[in-house]
Amino acid sequence: MLDCKQSREEADALSLRGLMEVAKAWQRGDLYAQFWLMVYHVGRIAPSPIEARARMRAALAAEECAGEDPSTSGRQ
Numbered sequence: 001m002l003d004c005k006q007s008r009e010e011a012d013a014l015s016l017r018g019l020m021e022v023a024k025a026w027q028r029g030d031l032y033a034q035f036w037l038m039v040y041h042v043g044r045i046a047p048s049p050i051e052a053r054a055r056m057r058a059a060l061a062a063e064e065c066a067g068e069d070p071s072t073s074g075r076q
Contacts, residue, residue: 025032
C-alpha cells in the first residue's frame with residue numbers, strides 16, 4: 001500500500017513491484033487480465049492522461065469564462 005509518509009524510494013519500489021505483478025498477470029492470462037479485456041471489449045476505455053488533462057483544463061477555462069468560482073463548484 002502506498003502511503004504519503006513513505007520515502008520516495010520506498011514508494012517507487014512498491015509501485016514497481018505492483019507494476020511487475022500486473023505484467024506477470026497479463027503474461028499468464030490471469031483473471032486480472034481477463035477482466036480488463038472484458039472491460040475493454042464492452043467499450044469502457046478511459047481517456048489517456050494527456051486527453052484527460054486537456055479535458056480538465058478546458059473545463060476549468062470554461063468555468064473561469066463563465067465567472068464561476070471553482071472552489072464552490074462542488075468538485076473535490
